[in-house]
Amino acid sequence: MTKTVNSAFSPLLDPRRFFAETRDQCRHSTGLARMLLRARLAQLYRYSSLGLLWAVVPTLAITVGVTLSLHAPTQPTTPGEVPLQVHVAFGVVLMQTFVEAFNGQRSIFDLHLQLLQRMKFPLEAVVMAQIAESGFNLLAKLPVLLLVLVFFGVPLEAQMLLGLLACVPVLLAGIALGALAAPISALGKDIDRAMAFVPWLVFLATPVFYRTPEVGPWAWLQAINPLTALLDVARYLSYGGGSPHWSTFWVTLVALALCLLLSLVVCKLAPPRLAERLSA
Template sequence: MEKRFYTSANSYSLGTILKSGFLGYKNSFYLARQLAKRDISAQHRQSLLGLFWVIIPVLVNSIVWITLQATGTVRITETAVPYPLYVIVGTTLWSLISECILLPINNINSNKSIITKINFDKEGLITLGILKFGLNFLIKIVIVVLFLLFYKVSITTSLLWFLPLLLLSLIIFVSIGILLAPIGILYNDVSRIIPIFFQFAMYATPVVYMTPKSGLMNDIMRLNPFSYWINDLRNALTGHPIENIGFWFVLLIFAVFTFFMAIIVYRVSMPIITERMSA
């Protein structure tokens, strides 16, 4: 039997924790993949529409705004791309944020039974969430691509920015979700507040309408970092230039910091959380 010895000199060093965290993701990948297959199969086994449910919330939200704009119920400032495309891209991107942030909390809570019964690297639960999220994302991006083809959006070099900037964004949002996970697992209020917060934040972000040229909402949106994020990702996807390069350099630094902090916090907190669950 393998013997492991822990001393106070190395068990709490950042280097040791980081190394253990990375190994945890590597060692638990197979388990995460099997759990992802199980969850995806169970989720859609008794559903007539199956995977289509992934895009229904985005489509419904988009159709509402497209209808309001088409009927003149709401007057929308003219957008740089056709308004239906503007809304579909905006709502799809916006849905990714709350999904990524809730990803760690939801997957840990939904797998409490195996956490307390099976000894495995708990990083596998994050990998599990990422795998399930990846499938949902691919379905949503296919719909977006169909709209891009329908409106004959020209392909420019700005499209090369989309995937790197999106990946950077997803790293940040998942990392934030991991940092919130210890609190969110102990208190269900966190997982309830996050969707409500982003529902309100959407209206302070140019998701379904352009930033006004003046007024209070103009000031709010310019102070809102999500505005720069969604505008540039939409621009990259629809063939328009990136407008806020400096913002993305700051975001890169923030991504590196939150990524390593998330690995450390998760590795240190999960044994404590597992013990609380077993009590």
């Protein structure tokens, strides 16, 4: 018979058991996560006449708007470089992916807070459902990127598949930070308010609308900005442009793995704390 102990002591005191339980829970939650994803997508697009097209429309509109508003040559001025429009379009899509993944974790967490106070259920399923939704959103944006590349005459090469793969760390960064911030911001309203504008700060500090500077103090900041490293590596692998800081990229990947682990632990520990403090 299954034996579970709900103790006052931290579950992390027995890490082997904790992670085994988490693994089992994740394994058992895949069906539920699928169902939550379906329900979530149905809710998101239930009352709109464009339905699932809304997954593409914002990206398309922003990309078209940015492309038209940029007064830059539509042909590369230096060999091996893509037009600025392509650079910005990629930046917008990747940044949007990051912000959506970040906010998505928070919003789905908020959505299930009431439920957490009423019944015990695996939060892993909710996190997985949101990961899948963020992945779906990224996939929905890829045709727009392809369209941009074709429109500006950038040759499509097999290496681009690596570029797609490099989009995944951007997605995971949003998920990890969002999943970490969601329970914490639910318990700390100051953090919650900060979370509303932090993505905008990140947006400004990351070369989305401009090429990554290579000299000066701003260049130094970009060299250590993990998000810049993720974006530029994805750009570089997709069409050969950008200025990838490979060392920062690898450090970021390690940090990302640790952050994912931490967010998983926090999401596992947080529900009872949230339930009791929010209902008190």
